[in-house]
Amino acid sequence: MLNKLLYALTADDMERVRRFGTPRHWMAGEMLIEAGHPVPGLILMLSGAASVARRDGLGRSEVVAEHCVGHFVGDVGQLSGQHAIVDVAALEPIDGLVIPPDQLRALINSEAELGGRILRTLILRRIAAIEAGAGPMLIGDSHDARLHDLCVFLTRNAHPHSVRDAAADCEARLLIEQLGAAPDDLPLAICPDGTILRSPSDTQLAMALGYLSDLDASQVYDVAIVGAGPAGLAAAVYAASEGLSVLVLDCQAFGGQAGASAKIENYLGFPTGISGQELAGRAFTQANKFGAHIAIPVEVTALHCGKQPYSLDTRGGGSVLSRTVVIASGAIYRRPAIAGLDAFEGRGVYYWASPLEACMCKDAEVALVGGGNSAGQAIVFLAGHATHAHVLIRRDSFEATMSRYLIDRIAGLPNVTVHPHTEVERLEGDATGLASVVLKAPLEGGATRLDVQHLFLFTGADPNTDWLRTCGVELDAHGFVLTGAAVPAGERRRAGDATAVNLMTSVEGVFAVGDARAGSMKRVATAVGEGAAVVAQIHALLANIGADSLGIGARG
Template identity: 40%
Template sequence: MATFEGLAGMQTLSVPSGAYVKMSPDQLARAARYGIQRNHCTITRLYRQGERAVDFYIVLEGTVQAFWSDAIDGEEHFFSLEPGEFGGELNLLNQRETLVAARALEGSSVLRIPRERFREFLIAEPDIGELVVRTIGQRRQWLVQIGAGGLVLIADGNSSDAEKLARFLEANSYPFRSLDTKRSSEAQAIAQERGLQDADLPAVISGKWMLKRPELRALASKLGILEDVREGITWDVLVVGAGPAGLATAVYAASEGLRTLVLDNYAAGGQAGTSSRIENYLGFSNGISGAELAKQAQVQAEKFGATVAICRTATSIDCSEEPFLVSLDDDSTVAARSVVIATGARYRKLNVASLERFEGAGVHYSVTPIDVHPCLGLPVVMVGGGNSAGQAAMFLSAKGSHVHMLIRGPHLSSTMSDYLVQRIHASKSITLHTCSEVVSLEGANHLSHVTWKSVVTGEKTRFEAEHLFVMIGADPCTTWLRDCVDLDANGFVRTSFGSEVRGLFETSVRGIFAVGDVRSGSVKRVASAVGEGSVVVAAIHRHLGTLGA
């Protein structure tokens, strides 16, 4: 079994069994048909940290070490792979940079499968493909847990900017360590050594560079997680939005041989990616977090050859002729023979003074680990009566927080699934306040008090709380469509239900489709979004068939 060395107190820690598994002799023999065996008489670097499009390596004899250097002290950390084990992680499925480097030790024998044959290998050998994809997914999770790669986020107290960066890194499964100059002498020493002033924070430090108060796109570029959208290529399918509907479209389109590109302005998952636990999704009897579901869907899409590009925002579309041209916020354009609108909706905000001042400083729109950790055991206020709010309330209450849940109506049953309604009413850690709305927020640098009012009696309640979760629905992200396709009165995209003239979920423009929450009349559920994303591919095939080669 692979072993890990390098971090203080972790020198003898074994790598989790699911993150590094061995291929059987039969699997190794079949893998040999796709690669080249190399014997190394001396220590040989196989690839560097930060490289793109690296090859796939399987250890046949001896030892291969995967390693990285700490961004602060330069100390090297590594884990060793034994015969039968293989290197790499999620970068094998895309064009992103590697988190770690690798070297073969003296006397080692390694099978190298070139990148151009790797996907062929996964598809032609399905049992090995399943093993590899499952393993590299679990490996990335473990690398995130231990902060592999050496990235450090230096924050300055309760900074909304630092929280934004941390959320972005977490949403994109990028490992990092977070240090706070207000709480850590180590962080203070690092800031002083690097010449960082309070105005420079938050800062992100790697072994090769440092960014002060970076924008998300600049950070993504430095981390090597921006995908090349390859201008000049005409894609078969362009999916705008990487929520459940968009990812489902990508999985089915790519698996059927269509050249597929997915764009998202932030990370895979959409609103569903922020759900703490989805318990009524078919096949997951114990539930699954929205983030985990999104990560698995992204891996699945990339396994079939789809390209998922983050920090790419569609700003307009020219639908006057085919191929369609979609303009992005970096002034580049993408051409596609068909377009699937899966941009979902953005969170609605409370109409309360000072709300924006507390965003990232006590006001939350999701229930991710970054949101939950600072409020463990503390009372919180939740606004919203839908399933997302119910799931979040149950999750927070299970973590030791007492949840004060505010809804505008007299009861939950009209807006929430019954299983959640029953649990909320039965919970001693959730207090439901019906016919109530937030009227004011207070605090210095961080939220300290929330005041709500009964819309029936007018009575106000001023409550001491450092955390407010707002889950009151969303508005469609369709401004970029302008006059291209027909929208309903609320801005959602009108679509066909299928006919001889129009395909299922096709908009008023032939070849442009809409699925998921952005579609007018859609059921706002993850399962429904996934269903729409999967079945729309048949209509896409029908459209592409009318265009010819």
Template identity: 50%
Template structure:
């Protein structure tokens, strides 16, 4: 084995690179087409969209990745091995190079046929799906993918790194002040300080402080929309409710397009640890739970547009039209709004100066690394705040939790007990943040005011985390005609009219699920339940539409000659 292997390659090699039997090979060949390659020929290069998953029939293929300008071997595939990882489920670009060492005979299995294989061949598909997922984990550990050049404390570096991490995409991050290769890139492309960070994509394209959308398109996370295709359902939002809708709808044969402006997982994806979700007695991180759901969606053939933002919804008698920020449009028979909520911001002067560098709205391992041995504060009293507090306390020197109300009124008991058991957590009740002090995006101290007495306390704090709740993400729906409640959550079902289907909005064929729905329970399990339930309503709506179309179809009468 090469020294480029990470721990997961060393410990789980048999699962990551299984050798299939002749019987397995025969079953797989039904789904692909034969291909031949000569010795020395590249089957695919990093950044290219290849022919799909490749089953090796004979010969040897070397798989390598780039590291510091050098090629590092990952594995050599032989007969019975297959090449590919999660990107091949959706036809996205390869993250590695694959070169024939000898003459090679292979079978190429295109993404749509690969998804059919995973479903039709349950036992074999399970082994293959596990391998595809573990290979992606290995690439993430190894740091394959785009190279982000910039100081790790830079707000835009944090923004881009979080974007890729939340989308489960490998990357490398290099600091030009510490890494000679990074400094060489900066000098070679004449990059000024205000153009940092730069991103070198696997295709070779260089981006200067890109948006998430630009980066997503450069690494192949999202492609163009087929405006002529009519989907059964478009799901707007890829949090727990949106992913559940996508998985259940696609698994039942509906064509599904899922759209999200940032990443899959929503706010749940930012949870350090979820311990009250049914079936996970030891807990699971929000990213791991949502990552599994996203892989399920890809397995069942859900088409995904991330990042791509929905800006306008038009629904009438004809199919609904969803307009995207790119100017593209998607057409669907039914639409599910699962846009969730956006983080509520603190009403404190100077907040913008510290956002992204010292003030954060989620607590991922990236933020935890920044907080190592630092004094931090966290404001909020819900379960998300409790989970983040416990998580950060494992790395930070001291965490001060600031809440308006007693935790017993807003937080699960198991989290309260865990917080009280941590010696480096201080809990402040009945207070709110009143001032932030610092300069150049670096926070020096935080002040909070007692809501009863008015007294102010100031403490040195390097990082502040805000978990003060969220507001419905419905501003973009203002022109759609959907009925909202006084707080701008979407009204559904009997709250709209007696003849409405469960979870259907005031517009026929448009549904709302999860946190964006009025009167919904703001829990991951409740959002997933909405996603499962709404599929039954979609089937009922589509059946009614087909019946109506049949009744309106002209009757053809054949007249004898």
């Protein structure tokens, strides 16, 4: 693994890279990169040597590698301008080339074979950093829902970090005392540059780590994509690769609901399956590679489409402008009417089953509510960690709601019990979290409750479309976006003939893809297909109605 991380370019490779970089010299002892600070770009070593050290924000440092001639300094975060997660210091005078993010993307795209080798190494370095727990240190009570939320945010966005439980870790308790942190200050986030955040929001943490830059209110994008799930990322990859300027906005993480899937086994080309996190991570890197600007976490609160260019309001981030908009905002996890639910979200109640939650319920019994494919994938995954999984469904079986391969897989799991015609009435617990799930009716054996500390809810989702009401985009009775022939006749006339394009909404230049679209098939493959297809339909719109009416130059 170390050899792959320290992959060296040949003399010929370095010559091909020269045109993308700017020469720079560092003296012995000088810092090339400082953890927690902005990075000028990828650095190619032409002479000299440098040490690479991980720093934890408390001043403690560990040398993990040395770079020499032909090595390049950086990881995949350099594609999107993230802050450094390691220190790199010159051991002797160094001559090198600094390749800024835009030129790094140009290198990867124009030098396909060489760029592929460099990109693979950068990705492996990020994976190694995640496994090593580099990056910010989170300190708090393991039963604190806010600590869990921050862990989920960083994990879903593939950002390296470590977690210290104040209840079980003496050093963590000592740090809290030394910092004079009150209970309301927890969790703490100690960043690599020494910055200490007290009970930060996702946005505050993202800004401290450098992967949420200020949005440029003066720039007019060709395409603004709201949502970084499979549909949104697919649209970003295809639009950016065709030369359109692309902005992607998401309020939580790339991957959407699919990104939380432990294993997707029916996606074309992956016969042994792939985790939603890995699939989404590859798409995220691919979109960055082609130059899409991805801003996370940024919540879009309103779309104004009275005139061109359209304006999107964001919570706390001002407004951004775009000539076309792709609605890929997906759905929001449905919260069933269960007494006590609010008190235990993030403290025993979860809406997805990732490795983070699986570790928490290792060697324990769990309960899961839901009978769709997402529930099926979670059941199979959790069964490999929990001692027993109780599955609660209102129907008599999975037959009408779940894919056959998942039904057969679940039937063969000895530690899974399916309880048909079963619903949850209320939840009970204490300050440490969930303790019992009380049922509306007794189980076959007469039990009226399940004494479990972990409950997973997969009870469907509602469309995330409230932000569209300021624009007049037509929705169906359930809040899903109407497109193509489903748009009422009068609205089709308002938008012009271009609504014959099946992903066009009732507003010209505004499209919808994925789970937010009425009539879509709620599958990852379908979402990706729609995300790819919408780019061609944007080009078709420009060709049919004339680019000047939208102020867009047709490309690609």
